[in-house]
Amino acid sequence: MAVWTLAEQAGGRLKRVSYELLTWGRHLADGLEASGRPAELCAIALGARLREEDLEELTERGADRVCVAESPGLDPFLVEAHAGVLEMLVRWGRPEIIIAAATTAGRTLMPYLAVRLETGLTADCTRLEIDPDTGHLVQIRPAAGGKVLATIMTADHRPQMATVRPHAAQPPPRRPAAPALGACITRVDVPDGLAESPVEWLALRAEQAAGAAVQDAERVVAGGRGLKRAEGFGVVRNLARALEAAVGASREAVDRGWIGYPHQVGLSGKTVTPRLYVAVGISGAIQHLAGMQTADVIVAVNEDADAQIFQVADLGVVGDLFEVVPALVEEVERRRAAREGDG
Amino acid sequence: MHVIVCIKQVPETSNVRMDPQTGTIVREGVESIVNPFDLHALELALRLKEQRGGRVTAISMGPRAAETAIREALSMGCDDGLLLSDRAFAGSDTWATSRVLSAAVRKLAPFDLVLAGVRATDGETGQVGPGVASLLALPLATYVSSVLELTDGFVTVERLIEEGYESLRLPLPCLLTAGKEVGFPRLPTLRGKQRARRQEVVHRGPTDIEVDAARVGLAGSPTRVTAIERPTLTRTGRIVDAARIGAGRAAAELADFLQEHHLL
Numbered sequence A: 001m002a003v004w005t006l007a008e009q010a011g012g013r014l015k016r017v018s019y020e021l022l023t024w025g026r027h028l029a030d031g032l033e034a035s036g037r038p039a040e041l042c043a044i045a046l047g048a049r050l051r052e053e054d055l056e057e058l059t060e061r062g063a064d065r066v067c068v069a070e071s072p073g074l075d076p077f078l079v080e081a082h083a084g085v086l087e088m089l090v091r092w093g094r095p096e097i098i099i100a101a102a103t104t105a106g107r108t109l110m111p112y113l114a115v116r117l118e119t120g121l122t123a124d125c126t127r128l129e130i131d132p133d134t135g136h137l138v139q140i141r142p143a144a145g146g147k148v149l150a151t152i153m154t155a156d157h158r159p160q161m162a163t164v165r166p167h168a169a170q171p172p173p174r175r176p177a178a179p180a181l182g183a184c185i186t187r188v189d190v191p192d193g194l195a196e197s198p199v200e201w202l203a204l205r206a207e208q209a210a211g212a213a214v215q216d217a218e219r220v221v222a223g224g225r226g227l228k229r230a231e232g233f234g235v236v237r238n239l240a241r242a243l244e245a246a247v248g249a250s251r252e253a254v255d256r257g258w259i260g261y262p263h264q265v266g267l268s269g270k271t272v273t274p275r276l277y278v279a280v281g282i283s284g285a286i287q288h289l290a291g292m293q294t295a296d297v298i299v300a301v302n303e304d305a306d307a308q309i310f311q312v313a314d315l316g317v318v319g320d321l322f323e324v325v326p327a328l329v330e331e332v333e334r335r336r337a338a339r340e341g342d343g
Numbered sequence B: 001m002h003v004i005v006c007i008k009q010v011p012e013t014s015n016v017r018m019d020p021q022t023g024t025i026v027r028e029g030v031e032s033i034v035n036p037f038d039l040h041a042l043e044l045a046l047r048l049k050e051q052r053g054g055r056v057t058a059i060s061m062g063p064r065a066a067e068t069a070i071r072e073a074l075s076m077g078c079d080d081g082l083l084l085s086d087r088a089f090a091g092s093d094t095w096a097t098s099r100v101l102s103a104a105v106r107k108l109a110p111f112d113l114v115l116a117g118v119r120a121t122d123g124e125t126g127q128v129g130p131g132v133a134s135l136l137a138l139p140l141a142t143y144v145s146s147v148l149e150l151t152d153g154f155v156t157v158e159r160l161i162e163e164g165y166e167s168l169r170l171p172l173p174c175l176l177t178a179g180k181e182v183g184f185p186r187l188p189t190l191r192g193k194q195r196a197r198r199q200e201v202v203h204r205g206p207t208d209i210e211v212d213a214a215r216v217g218l219a220g221s222p223t224r225v226t227a228i229e230r231p232t233l234t235r236t237g238r239i240v241d242a243a244r245i246g247a248g249r250a251a252a253e254l255a256d257f258l259q260e261h262h263l264l
Ligand SMILES: Cc1cc2nc3c(=O)[nH]c(=O)nc-3n(C[C@H](O)[C@H](O)[C@H](O)COP(=O)(O)OP(=O)(O)OC[C@H]3O[C@@H](n4cnc5c(N)ncnc54)[C@H](O)[C@@H]3O)c2cc1C
Pocket: A145, A146, A223, A224, A225, A226, A227, A249, A250, A251, A252, A253, A264, A265, A266, A267, A268, A269, A270, A280, A281, A282, A283, A284, A285, A286, A287, A288, A291, A301, A302, A303, A304, A307, A319, A320, A321, A322, B013, B014, B015
C-alpha cells in the first residue's frame, strides 16, 4: 500500500510545498500503519532535469521512496503532459492515496487526472486523517464560506485524491539519510509521446507576488478593521519592523483599500503557518482563522474582551491597540537595545 | 465561431447563514445568483463574439430554478441557453458534474471554445473546468487572465500563476477557465431582458445527452460528505487586561511572553 505526494518544481528546483506534503503524507502512512495497513510514503517528482540534492532532500525529510520521471516535455508545467505520465505511474503503482498542493498546477492536474481515473478528489483540505477501522482517507475542508467543516470520504474508489493548501504545514525535519537509502530514488523511463501536450508554452512574465513575503515569513503582524483607517496600518508596520515580521491583514482591511490583497490572510487569502502571528484589531471571524490557526504562537490585541480571536490566542491583550501596540514597540526596542548593550 | 460557457447558479455567499441547532446551511430566503466568476467567463465569450462573429451558448446543470441563471446569460447577449435538469443529476459531485457537462458539450458540437469560471463560490473547488476538459480531451488552460489573440486555429492566452503571468498557445477547440481579469461583466440591457424573457430555454435530461443515469448524481459520485461540523476553537490562552493594568504593563507582559517563546 502506498501514499503518494506530488512534488512541484520550477526550473529544476523543488518548491517548498513538495516537502510540506511529506508532513501530510507521513501522517497518513502512520495512520494506515496504525490501522493494520502498512504503507510506503512515496514522493513523485516530474520534471525535465531535477536537481539531485533536492531529490535526496525528499528522502531526508521522510519519503521512503522517490519516484522520478524526467522528460523535456515536463518543464514548464503543461497539464496534458503531466497527466499523461502520472496516469501511467498510477496505473502501474496503484497508490491508495495521492495528495498534491492546492497551487495553480496542483489544482489543474489533480482534477484532470481524477476524472480519467474515475475517482473522487477533494480540494483544499485543512485536515487529513485515516479512519482507524476502515483505513479510508478522511478529508476535512471548510465549506459554506468557511462557516462549517465538511468531512468527505471517497470510500469505494481508489486512489483517494486530495489537495492541501501550501503553508498549512511545516516540512518535516531534515535527517541525513543513511547512505544505503540513496537507493530509494527510482527513475522511471517516460515512453515516447507520453509527456506531450498540444499546448505550446510561450513565456513567463515574472511578477513576484507581494504575498509571498507573508506566506514565507516566520512572523506575521496582521491588522484588521480595528485600525480604523489606512494610516492605522502605521501602528502595525512599526510593530512588524520591531519584530522583523511581515505584514498581514484581514479582509475587512483589504476591502477598505488600506492594504493590498496579497497581504490578505484567510479563507479567500493566504494560509500562513508562522512561528508567531500577532492579530491587531481583528475580530477572528472563522474565515480569517482558516488562514492562520496553525501558527505556533498566536497573540491578539483587541478592545472587545469577547472577540473570537481570543479563543485561539495563546496570549490575548484586552485594550486599545493604539495604546498597547506602540507601548509594545517601545518595550521591544528597549529590551533589544539593553541586550545589545550587554553583549 | 461557437463558444460554450458553463455557468452555475450559487447561493449568494456573503450572507450564508447557519442553523445553530443543526449546523446546516439555511437555504430558505437565500438569494441565488450566477457564480461571479462565470459572469466574467460570459463577458469574455461575448467580447470574442463581438470581435469574430458567431454565437454563444450558456449551459448549466441544476434544478429547474437555475433557468433564471440561463435567462440572465441570455439577457447579457448569449444566443442560446441549455439547462441540464433532472432528478438523476441531483447531488452530483465534481466528477459527476464533469460527466454531465462534458456529455452535453459533446452534443453541442461543433464548437471552438468552452469556457468555465475558475471556481464556484459555493463549492470552491475549481475542479469542474479541468474535469470537463479531461473527459473531452480538450487542451486546457486554467486561471486565464486575458485572451491575447484568437486566430483561426489557435488561441493565445495569459494565465496568472504563482510566479507571474504565463502565456500559452492552444489549438482550437479548447477549454479555458476564466479569472476576474478577463473582463468586467456587462449588465443586461432592457432589450436583452425582453428577448431573454421570450426565448425558450432548452431542458435536457440524461437520455438526451446519453449519460448513464446511474453514473451521475449522488449515486454516481465517488465522494460523499459524511459529516458537517462547526469548527471548534482549540486554544485557551492567557488574557491580559490592559484597561486595568495600563498599556505599559500590558506591553511588558507581552514582551515577557515573547521572550519566553524565544521570539524576541
Ligand atoms: C466567503 C468568505 C470568505 C472570506 N474570506 C476572508 C479572508 O480570507 N480573510 C479574512 O480576514 N476575512 C475573510 N472573510 C470575512 C470575515 O468574515 C470577516 O468579515 C473579517 O475577517 C473581519 O475582519 P476584521 O476582523 O478586520 O473586522 P471586524 O470583524 O470588524 O473586527 C474588528 C475588530 O477590531 C476591534 N477593535 C476596534 N477598535 C479597536 C481598538 N482601538 N483597539 C483594539 N481593538 C479594536 C473590534 O473589537 C473588532 O473585534 C470572508 C468572508 C466570506 C463570507
